[in-house]
Amino acid sequence: MALAGLTPIRTAGRGYYHEFRDVNAQLNIFKSFAKWAVRVEDPKEISRVMAKAFRMAREGRPGPVYVELPRDVIESETEWVGYTKEEPTRVKPDPGLVDLAAKELLNAERPVIYVGGGVIAADASEALSGLLRSWVLPLLPLSWVRVQYHLIIHYMEA
Numbered sequence: 001m002a003l004a005g006l007t008p009i010r011t012a013g014r015g016y017y018h019e020f021r022d023v024n025a026q027l028n029i030f031k032s033f034a035k036w037a038v039r040v041e042d043p044k045e046i047s048r049v050m051a052k053a054f055r056m057a058r059e060g061r062p063g064p065v066y067v068e069l070p071r072d073v074i075e076s077e078t079e080w081v082g083y084t085k086e087e088p089t090r091v092k093p094d095p096g097l098v099d100l101a102a103k104e105l106l107n108a109e110r111p112v113i114y115v116g117g118g119v120i121a122a123d124a125s126e127a128l129s130g131l132l133r134s135w136v137l138p139l140l141p142l143s144w145v146r147v148q149y150h151l152i153i154h155y156m157e158a
Contacts, residue, residue, distance in 0.1 A: 008072035030066035036039040039068040059088035
């Protein structure tokens with residue numbers, strides 16, 4: 001999550017401070033690689049935009065989110081409308097693709113399970129541990145200590 005200040009909306013395009021000539025240049029730069037990039041132009045929208053930004057950053061494959069907050073929006077007085085946390089949508093796998101992957105693993109000469117943070121995000125550690133126990137497959141986790149620790153605990157508890 002990147003929060004960026006911006007020149008006031010009322011002076012946009014007038015060369016205020018170190019402003020780009022194109023008032024959308026900075027936003028467009030971030031749109032090229034962020035999952036979501038947005039400018040808040042109404043102070044009443046700050047809490048809604050922030051809730052969506054945090055959800056977008058965690059939803060699906062986690063990634064960067066960029067929120068621009070112009071100076072006059074930040075300094076504005078407005079009525080507090082509250083903050084409602086938005087939960088990320090969990091994507092369910094296509095059962096046909098799961099069956100295909102299982103067949104490929106069964107027919108592989110030297111199968112290996114390569115996992116990353118998606119196992120934790122999907123709350124699938126127990127399912128993966130069961131798969132590893134029943135098929136006796138080698139596991140190649142990413143170097144993330146959190147993923148390795150979580151999987152090792154599940155594997156040893158069996």
